[in-house]
Amino acid sequence: MAPAFNTMTSTPKVLSSHRASLHDYLELVKFPHTIFALPFALGAMLVAAGGLPSWRVIGWILLAMIGARTAAMGFNRIVDRHIDAVNPRTANREIPAGKIAVWQAALLVIFSAALFVIAAWGLNWLAFWLAWPTLIVLLGYSYCKRFTSLSHFVLGLCLGIAPVGAWIAVRGHFDAAPIALAAAVIFWVAGFDVIYATMDEAFDRQNNLHSLVQKWGLKGALLGAKIFHAIFIICMLAFGFFAGLHLLFALGVLGIAAFLVYEHALVKVDDIRSINAAFFTVNGIISLIFLILVILALWIPS
Numbered sequence: 001m002a003p004a005f006n007t008m009t010s011t012p013k014v015l016s017s018h019r020a021s022l023h024d025y026l027e028l029v030k031f032p033h034t035i036f037a038l039p040f041a042l043g044a045m046l047v048a049a050g051g052l053p054s055w056r057v058i059g060w061i062l063l064a065m066i067g068a069r070t071a072a073m074g075f076n077r078i079v080d081r082h083i084d085a086v087n088p089r090t091a092n093r094e095i096p097a098g099k100i101a102v103w104q105a106a107l108l109v110i111f112s113a114a115l116f117v118i119a120a121w122g123l124n125w126l127a128f129w130l131a132w133p134t135l136i137v138l139l140g141y142s143y144c145k146r147f148t149s150l151s152h153f154v155l156g157l158c159l160g161i162a163p164v165g166a167w168i169a170v171r172g173h174f175d176a177a178p179i180a181l182a183a184a185v186i187f188w189v190a191g192f193d194v195i196y197a198t199m200d201e202a203f204d205r206q207n208n209l210h211s212l213v214q215k216w217g218l219k220g221a222l223l224g225a226k227i228f229h230a231i232f233i234i235c236m237l238a239f240g241f242f243a244g245l246h247l248l249f250a251l252g253v254l255g256i257a258a259f260l261v262y263e264h265a266l267v268k269v270d271d272i273r274s275i276n277a278a279f280f281t282v283n284g285i286i287s288l289i290f291l292i293l294v295i296l297a298l299w300i301p302s
Contacts, residue, residue, distance in 0.1 A: 025094075029108075041162040057170060061165075064127075066114040068138060137161065164181075177239055177243040181210070196275065197221070233253060250292050252292075259289070
């Protein structure tokens with residue numbers, strides 16, 4: 001049986017009288033969710049530079065982050081527009097609701113991808129050449145849930161690339177520390193994305209979309225999310241070790257672990273509000289705590 005989102009009922013609406021606003025575009029790419037990846041990129045940047053790098057480097061890194069994330073999110077909304085249109089939870093997103101046309105989102109994606117590549121070129125040659133496979137990963141994620149339950153890890157990779165890219169932007173080469181941090185981000189994101197996927201369990205099953213919730217069942221997936229977050233803590237400690245950060249960082253990571261315990265205790269699979277709180281509020285706090293810990297670890301003498 002063909003997935004439900006391939007039917008004519010999935011055609012996005014067109015609101016001829018609506019003119020897309022800046023707010024519509026910011027909602028399209030979920031701008032507030034920038035808080036997930038940006039602190040990890042900035043933290044890696046600070047550690048790589050041993051403090052603040054030049055303002056030129058900071059500026060190019062921020063432009064690269066904005067370009068990469070906007071291109072990825074915009075492309076995802078285009079690719080998923082028919083799925084979003086028939087999912088009650090996502091039917092009001094900007095494209096299926098007719099607030100932004102597909103061509104408008106496509107122009108945003110093209111411009112943002114170009115901004116990302118130009119920013120990478122402005123940093124160094126390694127960053128420039130790595131920008132192209134990075135774009136493939138960022139855009140390719142949008143198709144993953146159609147054929148693999150490991151899409152959570154691909155999403156984690158999309159965010160995990162950010163601290164590695166920031167490190168390369170400063171130093172121009174790979175090191176163990178950013179690799180450990182990327183691994184931490186991958187497992188952190190995979191864990192909370194599994195929790196988020198519980199909201200669409202029935203819809204995904206009906207429409208042949210893949211997730212670990214579908215593969216392992218609800219209880220198994222939530223247990224998996226806890227294991228992923230335990231690995232995240234281990235990788236964070238490894239990052240602190242490889243980066244030579246103050247012991248305060250390790251103690252702070254244990255504090256982050258307490259937030260993760262709270263996150264998993266907060267989740268009630270029959271309450272969307274609890275899942276949204278666990279997904280956005282708690283994880284937003286965790287990413288900010290990480291950045292604060294890095295700043296304190298760099299300022300306090302060993």
